[in-house]
C-alpha cells in the first residue's frame with residue numbers, strides 16, 4: 001500500500017534518492033565496490049563531496065559570493081555550540097530570537113561562551129507565533145534565529161535587517177523557499193529534515209566572518225579548519241553526504257528552489273484551507289506565521305481522535321502525531337512529499353466531518 005509520509009524528520013526523500021543510494025551501497029559508480037567500502041579520499045568520493053558543496057551554493061544562489069559549504073557530523077545540535085565558539089568574542093555577547101525548542105537549545109549552549117541577549121521570545125504562548133518588532137543590539141557579536149520551528153509549526157516570513165552577522169538554523173526549511181540567502185553569514189541545517197538522511201549537517205559560511213574571536217578553537221569545532229580541508233578534516237559521513245547530493249541533484253532537475261516553492265505553497269494552501277474550513281479542526285500557530293513545512297493542528301473534540309487516527313492509518317498516512325510538547329497533529333510537508341499525499345489527508349479530514 002502506498003504510504004503518505006508526514007514524518008517530521010528523519011523524513012520523506014524523493015523515491016529516486018532511495019533507489020540510487022541503495023544501488024550505490026551495492027555497486028558505486030559501476031566500480032564493483034560499495035560506497036561504504038571505498039576511501040573517502042578516493043577520486044570518486046572526493047567528486048561527490050565537491051559536487052555536493054558546489055550544488056548547495058548554486059541552489060542557494062551563493063556561488064562566488066564568498067561563501068563555503070561544508071558537511072559536518074554531530075547534527076544541527078552541535079552547531080548550537082560551534083556557532084558561539086567560532087563567532088563570540090572572549091567576554092562577548094550574542095543576540096538570540098527565541099521561537100521554540102530548538103532556538104532555546106541554541107541559547108543554552110551559547111551561554112557557555114558569553115552573554116546571551118534574548119531579543120524576543122514567544123515562550124509564554126507556547127511558541128505559537130513569531131515575535132516581531134524587536135531590536136537587535138548593534139554591539140552583539142551576532143544575531144541568531146530559527147527560520148522554521150519544526151515542533152510548533154511557525155516560520156519566519158521576514159528576517160530582520162541588522163549590521164551584525166546573522167546566523168540562521170534552517171534545519172527544517174532549507175531549500176524549500178526563495179530567500180535572499182546572502183543576508184545570512186552562517187546558515188546551518190541538519191540534513192534529515194529536507195535534504196538527506198540523518199548523520200550530516202550542512203553549514204554554509206561567509207568566510208570573512210571567521211577568525212575574529214581571539215579564541216583558540218579545538219580543531220574539530222573550528223569552521224576554518226573544516227573549510228581549509230575541503231570538508232574532509234576527518235572522515236566525513238560518506239553515505240549521508242552522498243544521499244544529500246542525490247536530493248540536491250533531484251531538486252536542481254525539477255527546477256530548483258523556485259519550482260519547489262510553488263509546489264510547497266500549493267501543498268500548504270490545500271491543508272490549511274481544510275484545517276480552516278473543517279469545523280472539526282483548528283490550527284495551533286498564528287495564521288500569519290504558519291509554516292509551509294510543518295502544519296500543526298488539533299481536533300476540537302478529542303473524542304474523535306480514535307476514529308481519525310484509524311482513518312489515517314487506513315489511508316496509509318504515517319507520522320502525523322504532533323510533538324510530545326504540543327500534542328495534536330503535525331503534518332510535515334517537506335520538499336519530497338507530493339501534493340497527492342496532502343490531498344489524501346485533506347480527504348480523510350473531510351470524510352471524518354461527514355461521519356461524526
Ligand SMILES: *Cc1c(COP(=O)(O)O)cnc(C)c1O
Nearest residue numbers: 075076077102150169171172190
Ligand atoms: C531537528 C532540528 C534540530 C536538531 O537537529 P539534530 O540534527 O537532531 O541535532 C535543530 N534545529 C531545528 C530547527 C530542527 O528542526
